[in-house]
Amino acid sequence: MLKTPIARGVALATLGATLAIPTMAQAAFFEDSKANLELRNFYHNADNRQDGDPRPQSKAEEWGQGFILKFESGFTEGPVGFGVDAIGLLGLKLDSSPDRTGTGLLPEDSDGRAPDDYGRIGGAAKARYSKTTLKIGEMIPKLPTILPSDSRLLPQTFRGGMLTSQEIDGLTVNVGRMTETSLRSEAGFADLGMSSAGSTDGEASDKFDFASLKYQWNKQLTTSYDYGNLDKNYKQHIVNLVHVLPLGEKQSFKSDIRYAHSTDDGNTNVDNKAFGAMFTYSLGGHAFGAAYQDMSGDTGYPYIAGGDAFLVNYVMIDPTFADPDETSWQLRYDYNFAAMGVPGLTFMTRYVKGTDTGTGAGNGDEWERDTDIGYVMQSGALKNLGVKLRNGTYRGEGREIDQTRFxxxxTIPLM
Known part of the structure; x- marks a missing residue:
């Protein structure tokens, strides 16, 4: 049901093409529709110091306001249902200057200044038959081989096609191709690139093919296999096992085991095997985690540039800890204050240490320490209002980075 004039306007503007569909066929289309608007205010402060760096700038500090409007229609009635999804993105500069850019929060013009605003409106057409859905257009896929970054003002998005099928109970199948991406601090689209420490001869590509099989055996065990191929860059196979073992009242032990094998495609030298395992013991509001990650091969772990990497030691500042032959481990502690009668308040701290970093010749170490504290209003007029403070410290290979993010x-439901 359309609850507000704003929502009705969004739906009508986005779905004008559906007016040709008979009224009865539109019933589920509108009744199952949903829309929300997220307001995201983001302050980012970083102090970056590096040995031998001739640049005068070490401080990066910017502040922006983001608006993220998402609309998902239902499907028309009949054996094959049709629908439309839409996304509207707008970022506003609140504070920035040429000597403080580089946070990844805002784009930069040719003169080094951040524009006053940036954004766009996009959409995707979709069709559903039985429990299989085909979507073509702009979207935010979330698979181990393609993880859009959403850690700044606006999310990274992709253009392409994706088929999702759940015809077999417990099994989710995804296949598709992405052709372009818009980075989290950009308004336009560009070809896809590769990030991989030590890799050479990578080039922009308009073809990323992927396939995914995920099976939930029961409430405790889920396994998956994912394949990705960034044309002219790399091919990748990923397997993942997640198991949650109940240990009694308010206790559990979670195992998250990941293995990826990546090889070259085209003229690149990509050669990486990545193993990672994270184990978490939960007791009431407490969660104690430990992770181990190991890289082997001539290059680091490859993933789509601008996105996130499916690694257990993917963290805040120097996210991957995935240089050639690097080994890293992590200790993590989380606390949910709902156990003390304060729902919505959470705390997290972690420490990650990596050895044999840099060139793969065993010539360096690095470490990172992160702390988050957040609160989300649970009721009242400001329900869903969230506040989060993030602080991180990184040291390694002649680099020192300190960051604070607020x-x-x-999120306002519109439909």
Missing amino acids: IVSY
Whole structure:
């Protein structure tokens, strides 16, 4: 049901093409539709110091306001249902200057200044038959081989086609191709690139093919296999096992085991095997985690540039800890204050240490320490208002980075 004039306007503007569909066929189309608007206020402060760096700038500090509007229609009635999804993105500069850019929060013009605003409106057409859905257009896929980054003002998005099928109970199948991406601090689209420490001869590509099989055996065990191929860059196979073992009242032990094998495609030298395992013991509001990650091969772990990497030691500042032959481990502690009668308040701290970093010749170490504290309003007029403070420290290979991020987000249901 359309609850507000704003929502009705969004739906009508986005779905004008559906007016040709008979009224009865439109019933489920509108009744199953949903829309929300997220307001995201983001302050980012970083102090970056590097040995031998001739640049005068070490401080990066920017502040912006983001608006993220998402609309998902239902499907028309009949054996094959049709629908439309839409996304509207707008970022506003609140504070920035040429000597403080580089946070990844805002784009930069040719003169080094951040524009006053940036954004776009996009959409995707979709069709559903039985429990299989085909979507073509702009989207935010979330698979181990393609993980859009959403750690700044606006999310990274992709253009392409994706088929999702759940015809067999417990089994989810995804296949598709992505052709372009819009980075989290950009308004336009570009070809896809590769990130991989030590890799050479990578080039922009308009073809990323992927396939995914995910099976939930029961409430405790889920396994998956994912394949990705960034044309002219790399091919990748990923297997993942997640198991949650109940240990009694308010206790559990979670195992998350990941293995990826990546090889070259085209003229690149990609050669990487990545193993990672994270184990988490939960007791009431407490969660104690430990992770181990190991890289082997001539290059680091490859993934789509601008996105996130499916690694257990993917963290805040120097996210991957995935240089050639690097080994890293992590200790993590989380606490949910709902156990003390304060729902919505959470705390997290972690420490990651990596050895044999840099060139793969065993010539360096690195470490990172992160702390998050956040609160989300649970009721009242400001329900869903979230506040999060993030602080991180990184040291390694002649680099020293200190970061503070403060995010205020508020999601408003429109439909």
